[in-house]
Amino acid sequence: MAHNTNSLPGEYFTSPVIHNDELSNIFYRRWLCVGRADRVAKSGDYFLQTIGSESVIVVRDQAGKVNAFFNLCRHRGTRICTEETGAFSKSIQCPYHAWTYGLDGKLIGVPDGHDMEGLDKATLGLHKVAIQEWQGFLFINLSRNPGPLLDSIGSLAGRVERWGLPNLKIAGQIVYDVAANWKLVVENYNECYHCPIIHPQLNERSNYRSGVNDLNQGVVLGGYMMLAEGAESMSLEGGYCAPPLDNIDVDDLSRVYYYSIFPNMMLSLHPDYVMFHTLWPQGPERTQIVCEWLFSPEAMSAPDFSPAGAISFWDETNRQDWHVCELSQMGVRSIAYQPGPYHFWHESLLAEFDQQVLNALGHTSPGAD
Numbered sequence: 001m002a003h004n005t006n007s008l009p010g011e012y013f014t015s016p017v018i019h020n021d022e023l024s025n026i027f028y029r030r031w032l033c034v035g036r037a038d039r040v041a042k043s044g045d046y047f048l049q050t051i052g053s054e055s056v057i058v059v060r061d062q063a064g065k066v067n068a069f070f071n072l073c074r075h076r077g078t079r080i081c082t083e084e085t086g087a088f089s090k091s092i093q094c095p096y097h098a099w100t101y102g103l104d105g106k107l108i109g110v111p112d113g114h115d116m117e118g119l120d121k122a123t124l125g126l127h128k129v130a131i132q133e134w135q136g137f138l139f140i141n142l143s144r145n146p147g148p149l150l151d152s153i154g155s156l157a158g159r160v161e162r163w164g165l166p167n168l169k170i171a172g173q174i175v176y177d178v179a180a181n182w183k184l185v186v187e188n189y190n191e192c193y194h195c196p197i198i199h200p201q202l203n204e205r206s207n208y209r210s211g212v213n214d215l216n217q218g219v220v221l222g223g224y225m226m227l228a229e230g231a232e233s234m235s236l237e238g239g240y241c242a243p244p245l246d247n248i249d250v251d252d253l254s255r256v257y258y259y260s261i262f263p264n265m266m267l268s269l270h271p272d273y274v275m276f277h278t279l280w281p282q283g284p285e286r287t288q289i290v291c292e293w294l295f296s297p298e299a300m301s302a303p304d305f306s307p308a309g310a311i312s313f314w315d316e317t318n319r320q321d322w323h324v325c326e327l328s329q330m331g332v333r334s335i336a337y338q339p340g341p342y343h344f345w346h347e348s349l350l351a352e353f354d355q356q357v358l359n360a361l362g363h364t365s366p367g368a369d
């Protein structure tokens with residue numbers, strides 16, 4: 001596949017029109033990671049996820065199944081739920097005229113409904129959003145005809161199971177508000193050309209030239225970097241924050257794997273823990289980033305357990321990254337900006353990621369409609 005080997009034109013980072021096209025063709029159509037299934041641990045537990053101008057309710061029903069619905073009433077369209085997270089007792093009620101839905105989305109109550117002849121409740125359930133669980137992560141898809149989730153994460157098969165992801169639990173979460181286009185964040189994640197300059201501390205733990213990309217085409221991109229002599233993991237002191245995860249290979253002990261999963265997830269697998277980011281565009285020039293750290297429940301139950309070394313190491317690294325993404329955003333919106341050449345191998349994944357974006361938008365070359 002012939003790749004554009006320059007960075008994208010400025011309009012891809014600033015234009016509200018392209019941003020809306022990305023929402024329609026990418027964020028309202030592809031599988032998006034919305035975090036871990038244990039966010040809705042018990043029946044009734046729910047959270048809301050905003051995607052562009054859409055709001056989705058993710059809720060565990062009484063049968064234990066996780067469902068997702070567009071957050072609007074079938075009566076006159078009112079936004080039903082505004083509390084970001086919480087628990088429904090047994091039903092979801094619209095605040096306007098109190099139409100009531102089961103946790104499975106079925107319309108179960110219409111005040112004075114007996115006066116509405118021919119009202120067919122069976123056809124007026126909440127609009128469903130496709131939802132699937134993979135390795136303990138929930139993925140939603142807003143499309144009416146979602147493609148298989150496997151198309152999004154299939155190339156990770158056989159690569160991540162040894163971390164025992166379904167078992168891991170959240171030990172920390174930080175939410176960031178970044179003044180940069182979401183693509184700058186993914187592009188930055190996919191190269192370590194910047195590491196010696198932006199992350200002296202990270203570069204000490206893992207040399208920027210030690211990376212090997214094992215997935216360099218398609219919707220999942222990434223590979224691993226070698227931990228430096230004397231570094232056990234990515235943490236403040238360079239030691240483990242927990243014993244290495246049970247089933248990883250010997251080779252994994254000296255590596256950290258970094259994968260971006262198109263469009264909104266970045267998954268980083270360490271010997272002793274897993275970190276992941278989800279990205280939520282707030283406009284062409286703003287992105288909300290949720291970063292979470294996962295550890296094994298056994299490690300977390302140890303009396304001296306602390307994830308602080310991993311969290312503060314990456315929090316500092318994250319902030320360094322977001323800062324340089326914000327500097328990029330300021331530059332690419334300049335009238336003087338022109339696409340610049342990607343480094344042949346340091347930045348090869350960026351060219352592929354950009355191509356995925358262009359493909360999704362139906363642009364045969366950057367800027368072409």
Ligand code: FES
Nearest residue numbers: 073075076094097
């Ligand atoms: S709009 Fe929801 S009950 Fe009327």
Ligand SMILES: [Fe+2]
Nearest residue numbers: 188198199321
């Ligand atoms: Fe970085």
